[in-house]
Amino acid sequence: MIGSRIAALGHYQPAATITNEDLAAIVDTTDEWIRTRVGIRTRHTAGDEEPVDELAAHAAAKALANAGLAPRDIDLVLVATSTAIDRSPNTAARVARRLGMESPAVMDINVVCAGFTHALATADHAVRAGSARRAVVIGADKMTAVTDWTDRTTCVLTGDGAGAAVVEAAEPGTEPGIGPVLWGSVPAMGDAVRIEGTPPVFAQEGQTVYRWATTQLPPIARKVCERGGVLPEDLAAVVLHQANLRIIEPIAQKIGAVNAVIARDVVESGNTSAASIPLALAKLVERGEIGSGEPVLLFGFGGNLSYAGQIVRSP
Known part of the structure; x- marks a missing residue:
């Protein structure tokens, strides 16, 4: 079995932000309290018109561009998310449709905060086993959509965004670029x-x-x-x-x-x-x-x- 590597990366965050001062206006907190306890100064937030699959597609498109690849070059799409609303079509299928992919396998993986590293390992295994040639692995979540804005211990934490990696087979005779999980x-x-x-x-x-x-x-x-x-x-x-x-x-x-x-x-x-x-x-x-x-x-x-x-x- 041949190993795999990360060929390129991409990321995306919505333009709108929430500062600690913004949060202090809606819950009993302060900028100093937040920075002291969790270190966060600001976070990005997606609007109602920006679903998780849109965030994911933006990140994937950037990763593909950085790799010099077209959507048709991808035969596996894995999306790690725990905030997708709909069960079917899954987020991966919606990303593939947004990007105009031809016939990739599409799977969502829900392991919450550890989702991306689980999905990356799954892509590595697929490439090593020969069931995929080239994959896009995406971590995408819209955590502000599931946030309790009255709970000062959790609402200060969450933000929205997506990151993606293009995973492909390593060159023959070279060391794998993704190690064992x-x-x-x-x-x-x-x-x-x-x-x-x-x-x-x-x-x-x-x-x-x-x-x-x-x-x-x-x-x-x-x-x-x-x-x-x-x-x-x-x-x-x-x-x-x-x-x-x-x-x-x-x-x-x-x-x-x-x-x-x-x-x-x-x-x-x-x-x-x-x-x-x-x-x-x-x-x-x-x-x-x-x-x-x-x-x-x-x-x-x-x-x-x-x-x-x-x-x-x-x-």
Whole structure:
């Protein structure tokens, strides 16, 4: 079986933003309270006329353009999302239609905040097994649509956006650009992060998630590095799910990635769930903060208390 690689990335965020000052006008909070506890300054928000599949399609189109590919070159579309309203057509099918793709396999993957790294691993497996030649993997969520704007502990977190990666077979004789995935979950604690009800609403047990993430996840992330054949100190970047800085920074420190750029896109984007990792990664690459071919740790975690991580080589 031949390995796979990320050929290109793309990202998209709606133009409208919500600042901490905006939130202070509707709930009992302040800019200082928010920045101190979660590190977020602003977040992007999609309007009623901007569904999740539109966000996803914009990001995918940019990734295709950056790869120099046409929609007809894609035979698999995977969308990681937990905020799509309709069950069928699924989000991946709607993205394929928006982009004018010909006959791709289309699948949605709902693993909430760890969705993108699960979807990336699935695309890697499909390419390795020969069932796909070239895939677009998208993380897209419209978290503001499921936010309780009266709950000051959660409404300060959420934002909307999408990020995408073009995944294709690695050149024969070269090292794979996507390493082995390490994934799992804690089903007994799965309700610590929820999007439930009619209409669905996001809620979480913040302290439970914080303790689990900062104590249980660093050794798992180090095992991801081991599986990928990279020492933590040799990582060029660490892109964790952008939950909040109080989680990101302790995990990054405990991993031991002392020379790595640490993605902190949460500051300007908020928690965008499945979109957070590809958004942050695409921005680091676009700004030139990671060189081509350098090793990057991707590690998603959150809803279901699921996690998934892999070492990838920057496109």
